[in-house]
């Protein structure tokens with residue numbers, strides 16, 4: 622695989638200091654996703670150039686002044702308006718179906734050979750894998766980390782929903798394993814992007830969270846950087862650091878027009894990835 626070439630991408634090294642993931646010599650690249658069209662949301666500029674067969678992004682909180690909320694169970698918008706937003710996403714991505722699930726901060730992952738036309742909701746799952754074109758995989762978030770995985774050679778993809786509970790339970794390992802079992806993908810062949818989520822400066826948690834994530838335990842509640850921990854875990858599983866990118870968008874502190882649970886929002890953005898039909 623050729624080295625990562627940054628095309629039309631803003632390299633961010635001084636906006637979100639929490640993204641200095643491996644110190645001054647870190648090889649993990651921060652990227653600023655760019656707004657494609659409002660209803661497609663923020664897309665990875667490098668992947669967009671490099672993988673034209675891929676459809677990937679994270680929606681923003683409003684389009685034309687109207688909330689663009691994808692949360693069925695988060696207590697925000699009406700079911701009718703949420704359904705309408707899912708229909709809009711289906712239309713603008715050109716996908717034939719969407720695979721989404723009731724997310725429970727667990728590690729269950731569904732693989733999709735096919736999916737019925739339209740929106741498919743699966744019970745209790747936090748990740749999706751496919752190598753079928755036209756199936757759009759989707760997770761909703763409002764501070765948690767959306768993890769995108771791509772095996773470009775085998776055209777296999779995954780999206781995972783990762784809050785601290787899911788990370789502690791091993792959602793990343795489960796996603797990598799699902800890609801291996803379903804498509805024969807090896808970690809060394811994977812590209813990984815950690816999408817828009819709450820940053821390491823904004824996310825204060827209790828000491829028990831540090832403990833379950835295997836981090837040095839502070840004396841008092843302190844900020845934690847879930848994307849940094851995920852990048853370290855990915856490195857340990859064999860995903861090359863040069864294949865990992867991290868969004869510099871924070872749901873809380875950057876002006877990115879995203880929902881933040883910590884900020885009191887009940888809406889949810891959706892992170893999606895699919896192989897173009």
Ligand SMILES: [Zn+2]
Nearest residue numbers: 820823871874
């Ligand atoms: Zn922040």
